[in-house]
Amino acid sequence: MNDKGEFYEQLALDYLQQQGLTLVTRNYQCKAGEIDLIMRQGPQLVFVEVKYRASNAFGGPLAAVTPAKQKKFVRTVRWYLQQHGGQQQACRIDVLAIEGHAPYQYLWLTNAFS
Numbered sequence: 001m002n003d004k005g006e007f008y009e010q011l012a013l014d015y016l017q018q019q020g021l022t023l024v025t026r027n028y029q030c031k032a033g034e035i036d037l038i039m040r041q042g043p044q045l046v047f048v049e050v051k052y053r054a055s056n057a058f059g060g061p062l063a064a065v066t067p068a069k070q071k072k073f074v075r076t077v078r079w080y081l082q083q084h085g086g087q088q089q090a091c092r093i094d095v096l097a098i099e100g101h102a103p104y105q106y107l108w109l110t111n112a113f114s
Helices: 003-018 067-083
Strands: 022-030 033-041 044-053 091-099 105-109
Touching (some): 003 105, 044 067, 067 091
């Protein structure tokens, strides 16, 4: 992970914690891929993909979450749940898009892939 990526993941973590979510783990990696943040909101696990773009000149941060990346992310979530005994666990996949420069604009999409 580069410093820039860590910086925006930390911004995302701070933002989500202010919204009442608690951190389970960050930068989960396995053979299927990577999950930026795994959070908990009540009984639900929340898998978060963090995307940052300085502007929306090339489609903005949400455009970077392509169908192929979504598919890979879902595979990674399934792998995590299988490895951590959470197949029956309530969960969802969110995308937190951060855009611009301080003060940043946040767009939090819950159930982003459904």
